Amino acid sequence: MTTHRRFAAVDCGTNSIRLLVADDDGHGGLTQVDRRLEMVRLGQGVDATGQFHPDALARTFAACDDYAAVLRELDVPAAHVRFVATSAARDAGNAEEFFTGVRSRLGVEAEIITGSEEAVLSFAGAVGGIGEHEEPVLVVDIGGGSTELVLGEGGRILAATSLDIGSVRLRERLLHGDPPSQAEILATREHVDAQLDASGVPLDRARTWVGVAGTMTTLSAVQQGLPVYDPSKVHGSTIAVDELCLLADSIVHRSVRQLRDIPSMHPMRADVISAGAVIAERIAQRVQAPALTVSESDILDGIVLELVGRPA
Incomplete structure (x- = not known):
């Protein structure tokens, strides 16, 4: 039927x-x-x-x-x-x-x-998947080639942008070592900082920080020490900002082989998670939210919600 x-x-x-x-x-x-x-x-x-x-x-x-x-x-x-x-x-x-x-x-x-439509769809999907929260809300989607930042309040978008920093892009451009050298890590942090500073999104206004997509969900699984990746345990989980910074620093100093040995790590994400972790850590330095809330609801949910709302 x-x-x-x-x-x-x-x-x-x-x-x-x-x-x-x-x-x-x-x-x-x-x-x-x-x-x-x-x-x-x-x-x-x-x-x-x-x-x-x-x-x-x-x-x-x-x-x-x-x-x-x-x-x-x-x-x-x-x-x-x-x-x-x-x-x-x-x-x-x-x-x-x-x-x-x-x-x-x-x-x-x-x-x-x-990039702007990607940001709006990610925001709709992410916010629709979390419960009670303080506003404004910052939704961050760290992809392979770009990172979307969307700040919203009361269902209204206050600021949004798509930045050309992503886990694959930064790995290929800046993090060549295995593990990356300290100079490479510092150069990546400086590059990400420059992009965030010029983004036009006031990250320090965020009182709730929601992370979606593979970098964020993987960081949650690693932080929880999950024996296998489990969406039910990842969705709605939180990582305190100070713990996230420590986790990101630990990840970026590991080799790809060491990262692949993490039980919840997808083998094809192991070589790019370090770059994604740097992006997450630099955002963590700017938000006022006490923790990152990780959502399995993301741009896919936003796309479907938009389809549902279209005239038949």
């Missing part, structure tokens, strides 16, 4: 491609049906070459094939599916090959959303 109020969102970022299938619960919220993530590293080398690597496209298209099968199995109408792509796809010169591959597999167009 077809569920006509079933929707799906695919978010293709620099490091991962993710799927959410959810039903409209009829009360302004969502009932999750399926949520999946594949690490495909679409942004492999894009910063240096300006082109998608053939291997990266192959990994991404294989994930698209898997997601197409899920959408068929769960009977999601094509008109209720939205595929968005972010930083890596904005930067690649051979993007048409990517568009064609997505279209042929999923039957929908890949939309390259702006």
